[in-house]
Amino acid sequence: MASRKMGKETASSSGGPPSKRQATTRNYDIEFNTPEQQSRYKSLLSKPLHPFRYPDSYSMNKLGIRDNAYRLLSNLGWVEMLRPMKGFENFTYEFLSSIAFKKDRLNFDNPDHRVSFRLMNIDYEMSLENFTNAGFIHDSWNHNLKSEAYDPDTFWKRITGLTQYNSRSNKASNIHNHVLRYLQRVMSCTIWGMKEVRTTRTDELFMLWAMLSNNPVNTCYYLLDYLASIGAKSDSRAEIVVGGIITFIAWKFGVGEDNGINPIEGNNRLNIESLISMNFIKPHLPANITYDLRLNVPLLFILPNPSRTDTGVEANLLYVGVDP
Numbered sequence: 001m002a003s004r005k006m007g008k009e010t011a012s013s014s015g016g017p018p019s020k021r022q023a024t025t026r027n028y029d030i031e032f033n034t035p036e037q038q039s040r041y042k043s044l045l046s047k048p049l050h051p052f053r054y055p056d057s058y059s060m061n062k063l064g065i066r067d068n069a070y071r072l073l074s075n076l077g078w079v080e081m082l083r084p085m086k087g088f089e090n091f092t093y094e095f096l097s098s099i100a101f102k103k104d105r106l107n108f109d110n111p112d113h114r115v116s117f118r119l120m121n122i123d124y125e126m127s128l129e130n131f132t133n134a135g136f137i138h139d140s141w142n143h144n145l146k147s148e149a150y151d152p153d154t155f156w157k158r159i160t161g162l163t164q165y166n167s168r169s170n171k172a173s174n175i176h177n178h179v180l181r182y183l184q185r186v187m188s189c190t191i192w193g194m195k196e197v198r199t200t201r202t203d204e205l206f207m208l209w210a211m212l213s214n215n216p217v218n219t220c221y222y223l224l225d226y227l228a229s230i231g232a233k234s235d236s237r238a239e240i241v242v243g244g245i246i247t248f249i250a251w252k253f254g255v256g257e258d259n260g261i262n263p264i265e266g267n268n269r270l271n272i273e274s275l276i277s278m279n280f281i282k283p284h285l286p287a288n289i290t291y292d293l294r295l296n297v298p299l300l301f302i303l304p305n306p307s308r309t310d311t312g313v314e315a316n317l318l319y320v321g322v323d324p
Contacts, residue, residue, distance in 0.1 A: 028090040028261055031121045033098070040231055041097035044240070049092060049264045052244030053189035054084040055182075056271040063272075063281070063291060064304025065179045068311055072183060072211035076219060082190060084268055085251070087243015088260030094118055095246045096231035101224045115224050119250050120259060132220045146206060147215055155209045159317050167202045175200070176319045178301075178309045180208055182270070185280065189270055191219075192226055193241025212311060244268065 032038040055073070060066035073079050098118040104111035113128035156165035160174040172188070175181045187204045188194050203222050210217050223245070230242060243264045247257060267274060272291075275281050284290040284302050291303045301319065303309070310316055 028094070029121075030090070030094050030097075030118075033118070033123070037097050037118075041093055043233075044093050044096055044231070048239045049087070049089065049243060050193075050239055050241045051087060051264050051266040051268040052084075052193065052241065053186070053270040053274060054244065054268055055082055055186050056269040056274075059269070059271040059275070060182070062304065063178065063182075064306040065182060065309055068179045068306070068309065069183060072179065072311065075211050075214045076207065076216060078219070081219075081245070081248055082186070083248075085244050085247045086257065086260065086268070087247055087264035088257070089243075089262035089264065091119065091246050091250050091255075091260055092240065092243040092264070094120075095249070096227065096240070096242075099224070099228050099231045101228040103225070113221065115228075119253060119255050124253065128218070128220060128224070131224070132218055146217070147210075147213075149213070149215075150206060150209050152202070152205055156205065159208070161318050161320050165205065167199060167205075170200055171198060172200045177311060177317050178303060179311050180212075180317070181280070182275075183211065184208060185275075185278070186270055189241065191223055191245065193245075194239075 030041065032041065055069065057066060060069055070079060073082065095117050098116070100116050102114045104113050114126065115128060115131055116123065116125040118124070152165045153163070156170065157163055159177060159180055160170075161176070162170065162174060172181065172184050175184060184200055184204050187207060188201065192201055192203060203226075207217070207219075207222075209215075227242060227245075230238070230240065247260065250259075251257065272281075276283070281291040281303065284292050292301065301308075308316055308319075
């Protein structure tokens, strides 16, 4: 990823970073290049900010899925990206009000997708290839965003037993394997941040397939596309749950957390307490040291149970007609 220090594909604005003393509560001394950016900023101010919910190592260990989950995350190069970081209001508002992601739909074999955004009153503009190849998330550049081997209906049946996938109606709770369900929940609470998790997004299902298949993909394409859509939304009812990933991007460009103003408060771990409140698991009484996995099949599944949650075993992807 090209940074402002490299200077090849980034241009610095005439203004410098604002000091914390100078920044006002809701303005942060952000300088806007266009009226559109200022309009987007005003719209973003009306939307609630919620913290990322990062993978929680302690809770994953208690549920017996830690090593398996991190192995799948590492297949896509996501471990560093999902290291817990605070989101900050100034980073979030400035980035989302300025991000533009232009997809090159004319050159299929060698597309020149481009991204631009602002951080600390400094403009960044570069190709997606440079954004990706400098080690931002994964060190490989893959023009083929989705492998021809991937079929959503086939994969959905493989992990849910259901015959047809529909992103608008297929609930995440249909996924049987606890490792995959947890990672789907991680994605919906981070990269494709949503406060309420109901269905499995098309991109989330594809990423689960890529993890299981150990098929590296260009995560940055999907991430930037989603962030740009959040910045452009005019719906005042929308909620923002992407502050943590913007802090990570800022850090990759040399903007440290010490420049962050007004942290986004709240629980930023997808821990046991969060999973219970989401009706994902419930304590297995009376000891409260094991947990019942809530499944959409008539089976009682008590965690931890690593031999039956290991995603390396095909039979563990569906719990139908077996006694776990």
